[in-house]
Amino acid sequence: MPELPEVEVVRRGLADHVIGARITRVTITGARVARRHVPGPADLAARVSGTQVVAARRRGKYLWLDLRGEDDPQALVIHLGMSGQLLVQAPDAPAPKHLHARFKLSDGRELRFVDQRTFGGLALTPLVPSRHDGLLVPEPVAHIAPDLLEAAYDERRVVRALRARRSAVKRALLDQSLVSGIGNIYADEGLWRAGIHGQRYADQLTKPALARLLGHTRDVMTDALAAGGTSFDSLYVNVNGNSGYFERSLGAYGRAGRPCLRCGRLMRREPFMNRSSYSCPRCQPRPKYPAP
Numbered sequence: 001m002p003e004l005p006e007v008e009v010v011r012r013g014l015a016d017h018v019i020g021a022r023i024t025r026v027t028i029t030g031a032r033v034a035r036r037h038v039p040g041p042a043d044l045a046a047r048v049s050g051t052q053v054v055a056a057r058r059r060g061k062y063l064w065l066d067l068r069g070e071d072d073p074q075a076l077v078i079h080l081g082m083s084g085q086l087l088v089q090a091p092d093a094p095a096p097k098h099l100h101a102r103f104k105l106s107d108g109r110e111l112r113f114v115d116q117r118t119f120g121g122l123a124l125t126p127l128v129p130s131r132h133d134g135l136l137v138p139e140p141v142a143h144i145a146p147d148l149l150e151a152a153y154d155e156r157r158v159v160r161a162l163r164a165r166r167s168a169v170k171r172a173l174l175d176q177s178l179v180s181g182i183g184n185i186y187a188d189e190g191l192w193r194a195g196i197h198g199q200r201y202a203d204q205l206t207k208p209a210l211a212r213l214l215g216h217t218r219d220v221m222t223d224a225l226a227a228g229g230t231s232f233d234s235l236y237v238n239v240n241g242n243s244g245y246f247e248r249s250l251g252a253y254g255r256a257g258r259p260c261l262r263c264g265r266l267m268r269r270e271p272f273m274n275r276s277s278y279s280c281p282r283c284q285p286r287p288k289y290p291a292p
Contacts, residue, residue: 002061002080002084003061003181003182003183003185003186004058004060004061004147004148004149004180004181004182004183004186004221005186005221005224005225006224007058007061007062007063007080008058008149008225009225010063010080010086011056011057011058011063012056013086013088014056014063014065014086014088014111015055015056017088017109017111018053018056018065018088018105018111019053019054019055019056020052020053020054021052021053021105021106021107021109022050022051022052022053022105022106023048023049023050023051023052023053023067023103023104023105023106023111024049024050024104024105024106025049025102025103025104026044026045026046026048026049026101026102026103026104027045027101027102027104028041028042028044028045028100028101028122029099029100029101030100032100032118032121033100033101033113033115033118033120033121033122034121034122034123035121036077036079036121036122036123037121037122037123037124044122044123044124047069047071047074047124048067048076048103048124050069050070051067051068051069051074052067052068052069053065053066053067054066054067054068054073057075057137059130059137059141059144059146059147059150059180059181060144060145060147060176060180060181061080061180061181061183062077062138062140062141062144062180063077063078063079063080064076064077064078064138064141065078066127067124072126072127073127073136074124074125074126074127075124075125075126075127075137075138076122076123076124077122077123077124077125077138077140077141078113078120078122079119079120079121079122079123080115080120081115081117081118081119081120081121082117082119082120083115083116083117083119083120084113084114084115084119084120084121085113085114085115086111086112086113086114087111087112087114088109088110088111088112089109089110089112090108090109090110091104091108091109091110093110095112096112096114097114097116098114098115098116098118099112099113099114100113100114100115100118101113101122123140125138125139125140126138126139127139128142129142130142130144131143132144132145132146132152133146133152135152143176143177144176144177144180145158145176145177145178145179145180146179146180147179147180147181147182148179148181148182148214148217148218148221149181149218149221149222149225153179155211155214155215158178158179158214159207159210159211159214161178161179162178162202162203162205162210163202163203163205163207163210164203165178165202165203166201166202166203167201167202168198168199168200168201168202169191169196169198169199169200169201169202169205169210169213170187170188170191170198170199170272170277171198171273172202173187173190173191173213173217174187174273179214181221182217184253184272184275184276184277185250185253186217186220186221186224187217188252188253188277188278188279189216189217189220189250189251189252189253190213190214190216190217190218190220191213191252191279191284192251192252192278192279192280192283192284193216193217193219193220193251194209194212194213194216194217195283195284196209196213196284197279197284197285197286197287198272198277198279198284199286199287200287201287201289223249224249227249252267252278252279252280253278254278255267255278256268256269256276256278257269260280260282260283262280262283263280263282263283265280265281265282265283266281267279267280268280268281
Protein backbone atom coordinates (compact mmCIF):
# COMPACT_ATOMS: atom_id res chain seq x y z
CA MET A 1 0.00 0.00 0.00
CA PRO A 2 1.39 3.45 -0.84
CA GLU A 3 2.63 5.31 2.22
CA LEU A 4 3.07 9.03 2.84
CA PRO A 5 6.00 9.70 0.45
CA GLU A 6 4.30 7.82 -2.38
CA VAL A 7 1.01 9.67 -1.83
CA GLU A 8 2.90 12.98 -1.70
CA VAL A 9 4.54 12.18 -5.05
CA VAL A 10 1.07 11.62 -6.53
CA ARG A 11 -0.22 14.82 -4.91
CA ARG A 12 2.61 16.86 -6.40
CA GLY A 13 1.88 15.39 -9.80
CA LEU A 14 -1.78 16.37 -9.49
CA ALA A 15 -0.78 19.85 -8.35
CA ASP A 16 1.40 20.24 -11.45
CA HIS A 17 -1.17 18.92 -13.93
CA VAL A 18 -4.77 19.50 -12.81
CA ILE A 19 -4.99 22.58 -10.55
CA GLY A 20 -7.03 25.25 -12.30
CA ALA A 21 -8.62 22.79 -14.72
CA ARG A 22 -12.37 22.38 -14.91
CA ILE A 23 -13.81 18.88 -14.84
CA THR A 24 -16.23 18.83 -17.76
CA ARG A 25 -17.40 15.22 -17.62
CA VAL A 26 -17.02 12.23 -15.31
CA THR A 27 -17.42 8.60 -16.35
CA ILE A 28 -17.47 5.93 -13.65
CA THR A 29 -17.48 2.24 -14.49
CA GLY A 30 -19.20 0.02 -11.95
CA ALA A 31 -20.30 0.85 -8.41
CA ARG A 32 -17.34 -0.42 -6.39
CA VAL A 33 -15.07 2.55 -7.08
CA ALA A 34 -17.69 4.88 -5.54
CA ARG A 35 -18.80 2.61 -2.69
CA ARG A 36 -17.58 5.15 -0.10
CA HIS A 37 -19.85 7.77 -1.71
CA VAL A 38 -23.16 6.71 -0.19
CA PRO A 39 -25.48 8.30 -2.83
CA GLY A 40 -23.72 6.23 -5.50
CA PRO A 41 -21.58 6.69 -8.62
CA ALA A 42 -24.19 8.59 -10.67
CA ASP A 43 -24.52 11.22 -7.93
CA LEU A 44 -20.74 11.54 -7.62
CA ALA A 45 -20.31 11.97 -11.38
CA ALA A 46 -23.08 14.58 -11.58
CA ARG A 47 -21.82 16.64 -8.65
CA VAL A 48 -18.15 16.62 -9.73
CA SER A 49 -18.93 17.51 -13.36
CA GLY A 50 -18.59 21.26 -13.89
CA THR A 51 -16.40 21.88 -10.85
CA GLN A 52 -12.92 23.41 -10.89
CA VAL A 53 -9.91 21.87 -9.19
CA VAL A 54 -8.49 24.53 -6.88
CA ALA A 55 -6.00 22.47 -4.85
CA ALA A 56 -4.47 19.00 -4.46
CA ARG A 57 -3.98 18.24 -0.77
CA ARG A 58 -2.83 15.45 1.51
CA ARG A 59 -2.74 14.61 5.21
CA GLY A 60 -0.88 11.45 6.10
CA LYS A 61 -1.86 8.90 3.46
CA TYR A 62 -5.16 10.64 2.65
CA LEU A 63 -5.31 12.44 -0.70
CA TRP A 64 -7.98 14.81 -1.97
CA LEU A 65 -8.81 17.49 -4.52
CA ASP A 66 -10.51 20.70 -3.37
CA LEU A 67 -13.32 21.43 -5.84
CA ARG A 68 -15.20 24.66 -6.44
CA GLY A 69 -18.61 24.64 -8.05
CA GLU A 70 -22.08 26.06 -7.58
CA ASP A 71 -22.41 24.40 -4.16
CA ASP A 72 -20.21 24.86 -1.11
CA PRO A 73 -16.58 23.79 -1.56
CA GLN A 74 -16.25 20.03 -1.62
CA ALA A 75 -13.39 17.53 -1.45
CA LEU A 76 -12.97 14.60 -3.80
CA VAL A 77 -11.23 12.08 -1.53
CA ILE A 78 -9.14 9.56 -3.44
CA HIS A 79 -8.35 6.31 -1.66
CA LEU A 80 -5.43 4.62 -3.42
CA GLY A 81 -5.86 1.40 -1.45
CA MET A 82 -3.37 -1.31 -2.35
CA SER A 83 -3.04 -0.59 -6.05
CA GLY A 84 -4.81 2.66 -6.96
CA GLN A 85 -3.19 4.85 -9.62
CA LEU A 86 -4.00 8.33 -10.90
CA LEU A 87 -2.82 8.95 -14.45
CA VAL A 88 -3.03 12.15 -16.50
CA GLN A 89 -3.30 11.04 -20.13
CA ALA A 90 -4.47 12.16 -23.54
CA PRO A 91 -8.08 11.17 -24.26
CA ASP A 92 -7.02 8.98 -27.18
CA ALA A 93 -4.41 7.09 -25.11
CA PRO A 94 -5.29 3.38 -24.80
CA ALA A 95 -7.49 2.77 -21.80
CA PRO A 96 -5.45 1.03 -19.09
CA LYS A 97 -6.69 -2.28 -17.80
CA HIS A 98 -8.70 -1.88 -14.58
CA LEU A 99 -9.74 1.69 -15.48
CA HIS A 100 -12.63 2.66 -13.17
CA ALA A 101 -13.10 6.42 -13.60
CA ARG A 102 -12.33 9.13 -16.17
CA PHE A 103 -12.36 12.85 -15.42
CA LYS A 104 -12.43 14.87 -18.64
CA LEU A 105 -10.49 18.12 -18.09
CA SER A 106 -11.10 21.46 -19.77
CA ASP A 107 -7.69 21.35 -21.48
CA GLY A 108 -8.65 18.15 -23.30
CA ARG A 109 -6.71 15.69 -21.15
CA GLU A 110 -8.13 13.07 -18.83
CA LEU A 111 -7.42 12.22 -15.21
CA ARG A 112 -7.89 8.47 -14.93
CA PHE A 113 -8.31 6.32 -11.82
CA VAL A 114 -6.95 2.80 -12.26
CA ASP A 115 -7.12 0.13 -9.56
CA GLN A 116 -6.24 -3.49 -10.16
CA ARG A 117 -7.24 -4.83 -6.75
CA THR A 118 -10.19 -2.45 -6.28
CA PHE A 119 -9.49 -1.68 -2.62
CA GLY A 120 -9.30 2.03 -3.46
CA GLY A 121 -12.11 4.37 -4.40
CA LEU A 122 -13.58 7.85 -4.64
CA ALA A 123 -15.91 9.86 -2.41
CA LEU A 124 -17.18 13.45 -2.42
CA THR A 125 -17.37 14.96 1.07
CA PRO A 126 -17.75 18.39 2.69
CA LEU A 127 -14.77 20.23 4.17
CA VAL A 128 -14.83 20.53 7.96
CA PRO A 129 -12.36 21.81 10.60
CA SER A 130 -9.74 19.29 11.71
CA ARG A 131 -10.05 18.23 15.35
CA HIS A 132 -6.30 18.75 15.73
CA ASP A 133 -5.50 22.12 14.15
CA GLY A 134 -8.74 23.58 12.77
CA LEU A 135 -7.63 23.45 9.12
CA LEU A 136 -10.38 22.58 6.63
CA VAL A 137 -10.11 18.91 5.66
CA PRO A 138 -12.53 16.30 4.27
CA GLU A 139 -14.95 14.97 6.86
CA PRO A 140 -13.37 11.46 6.95
CA VAL A 141 -9.96 13.05 7.66
CA ALA A 142 -11.02 15.27 10.57
CA HIS A 143 -9.71 12.84 13.21
CA ILE A 144 -6.31 12.35 11.53
CA ALA A 145 -3.36 14.13 13.18
CA PRO A 146 -0.88 16.24 11.16
CA ASP A 147 1.92 14.22 9.60
CA LEU A 148 5.68 14.56 9.95
CA LEU A 149 6.07 16.68 6.80
CA GLU A 150 3.32 19.21 7.54
CA ALA A 151 3.90 22.71 8.86
CA ALA A 152 1.28 21.92 11.53
CA TYR A 153 3.34 19.01 12.89
CA ASP A 154 4.33 19.60 16.53
CA GLU A 155 7.11 17.22 17.62
CA ARG A 156 6.84 18.10 21.31
CA ARG A 157 3.11 17.30 21.31
CA VAL A 158 3.73 13.94 19.63
CA VAL A 159 6.55 13.05 22.04
CA ARG A 160 4.26 13.80 24.99
CA ALA A 161 1.51 11.67 23.45
CA LEU A 162 3.88 8.76 22.83
CA ARG A 163 5.24 8.96 26.39
CA ALA A 164 1.68 8.54 27.63
CA ARG A 165 1.19 5.27 25.74
CA ARG A 166 1.71 1.94 27.47
CA SER A 167 2.09 0.09 24.19
CA ALA A 168 4.77 -1.06 21.80
CA VAL A 169 6.36 2.00 20.24
CA LYS A 170 5.87 0.71 16.69
CA ARG A 171 2.15 0.22 17.32
CA ALA A 172 1.99 3.78 18.68
CA LEU A 173 3.79 5.14 15.60
CA LEU A 174 1.08 3.62 13.42
CA ASP A 175 -1.73 5.31 15.39
CA GLN A 176 -2.94 7.97 12.96
CA SER A 177 -4.60 9.97 15.75
CA LEU A 178 -1.13 10.64 17.26
CA VAL A 179 0.84 11.34 14.10
CA SER A 180 -0.36 10.44 10.63
CA GLY A 181 1.31 8.98 7.58
CA ILE A 182 3.68 6.48 9.20
CA GLY A 183 3.10 3.01 7.80
CA ASN A 184 4.78 -0.33 8.32
CA ILE A 185 7.70 0.27 5.93
CA TYR A 186 8.79 3.67 7.22
CA ALA A 187 8.18 2.73 10.86
CA ASP A 188 10.71 -0.09 10.44
CA GLU A 189 13.14 2.26 8.70
CA GLY A 190 12.87 4.94 11.40
CA LEU A 191 13.26 2.39 14.19
CA TRP A 192 16.33 0.88 12.51
CA ARG A 193 17.96 4.27 12.03
CA ALA A 194 17.22 5.17 15.66
CA GLY A 195 18.45 1.80 16.98
CA ILE A 196 15.18 1.05 18.79
CA HIS A 197 13.27 -2.23 18.71
CA GLY A 198 9.59 -1.78 17.85
CA GLN A 199 8.45 -3.82 20.87
CA ARG A 200 9.92 -1.35 23.36
CA TYR A 201 7.21 0.28 25.44
CA ALA A 202 6.69 3.86 24.28
CA ASP A 203 6.32 5.10 27.86
CA GLN A 204 9.70 3.62 28.81
CA LEU A 205 11.61 5.52 26.15
CA THR A 206 13.05 8.92 27.06
CA LYS A 207 11.83 12.10 25.42
CA PRO A 208 15.19 12.53 23.59
CA ALA A 209 14.96 8.94 22.30
CA LEU A 210 11.42 9.48 21.01
CA ALA A 211 12.43 12.80 19.42
CA ARG A 212 15.36 11.03 17.76
CA LEU A 213 13.03 8.30 16.48
CA LEU A 214 10.58 10.82 15.03
CA GLY A 215 13.45 12.76 13.47
CA HIS A 216 14.86 9.65 11.78
CA THR A 217 11.40 8.67 10.55
CA ARG A 218 10.92 12.14 9.11
CA ASP A 219 14.36 11.95 7.46
CA VAL A 220 13.66 8.58 5.86
CA MET A 221 10.37 9.88 4.47
CA THR A 222 12.13 12.94 3.08
CA ASP A 223 14.76 10.73 1.47
CA ALA A 224 12.05 8.51 -0.03
CA LEU A 225 10.22 11.54 -1.37
CA ALA A 226 13.40 12.76 -3.07
CA ALA A 227 13.70 9.34 -4.76
CA GLY A 228 10.11 9.41 -5.99
CA GLY A 229 8.80 6.97 -3.40
CA THR A 230 9.23 3.25 -2.86
CA SER A 231 8.03 0.86 -5.59
CA PHE A 232 8.02 -2.89 -5.05
CA ASP A 233 6.10 -3.64 -8.25
CA SER A 234 4.38 -1.85 -11.13
CA LEU A 235 1.30 -0.97 -9.07
CA TYR A 236 2.74 2.18 -7.54
CA VAL A 237 3.43 4.90 -10.12
CA ASN A 238 3.09 8.68 -10.23
CA VAL A 239 0.70 10.55 -12.54
CA ASN A 240 3.11 10.10 -15.46
CA GLY A 241 3.34 6.34 -14.91
CA ASN A 242 6.88 6.39 -13.47
CA SER A 243 7.98 4.26 -10.49
CA GLY A 244 9.91 5.36 -7.41
CA TYR A 245 13.37 4.09 -6.56
CA PHE A 246 13.73 4.33 -2.77
CA GLU A 247 13.43 0.55 -2.35
CA ARG A 248 17.12 0.40 -3.27
CA SER A 249 17.97 2.51 -0.19
CA LEU A 250 15.93 0.64 2.44
CA GLY A 251 17.99 -0.30 5.48
CA ALA A 252 15.53 -2.61 7.27
CA TYR A 253 12.27 -3.44 5.52
CA GLY A 254 12.40 -6.64 3.48
CA ARG A 255 16.05 -7.37 4.38
CA ALA A 256 15.58 -10.50 6.52
CA GLY A 257 18.64 -12.74 6.28
CA ARG A 258 20.79 -10.02 4.74
CA PRO A 259 23.62 -8.19 6.56
CA CYS A 260 22.73 -5.08 8.54
CA LEU A 261 24.11 -2.10 6.64
CA ARG A 262 25.43 -0.69 9.92
CA CYS A 263 26.96 -3.66 11.81
CA GLY A 264 26.86 -6.66 9.48
CA ARG A 265 24.66 -8.90 11.67
CA LEU A 266 21.96 -10.73 9.69
CA MET A 267 18.64 -8.89 9.80
CA ARG A 268 15.59 -10.64 11.30
CA ARG A 269 11.91 -10.77 10.44
CA GLU A 270 9.26 -10.97 13.18
CA PRO A 271 5.43 -11.13 12.95
CA PHE A 272 3.63 -7.90 13.75
CA MET A 273 -0.14 -7.26 13.54
CA ASN A 274 -0.65 -9.70 10.63
CA ARG A 275 2.34 -8.11 8.91
CA SER A 276 6.10 -8.25 9.43
CA SER A 277 8.71 -6.22 11.26
CA TYR A 278 12.36 -6.13 10.23
CA SER A 279 15.17 -5.23 12.62
CA CYS A 280 18.81 -5.87 13.49
CA PRO A 281 19.46 -8.16 16.51
CA ARG A 282 22.59 -6.18 17.46
CA CYS A 283 21.55 -2.59 16.70
CA GLN A 284 17.97 -3.07 17.95
CA PRO A 285 18.04 -5.53 20.85
CA ARG A 286 14.67 -7.04 21.64
CA PRO A 287 13.33 -5.96 25.07
CA LYS A 288 13.39 -8.59 27.81
CA TYR A 289 9.72 -8.04 28.64
CA PRO A 290 6.99 -9.52 26.36
CA ALA A 291 5.41 -7.37 23.67
CA PRO A 292 2.32 -5.49 24.95
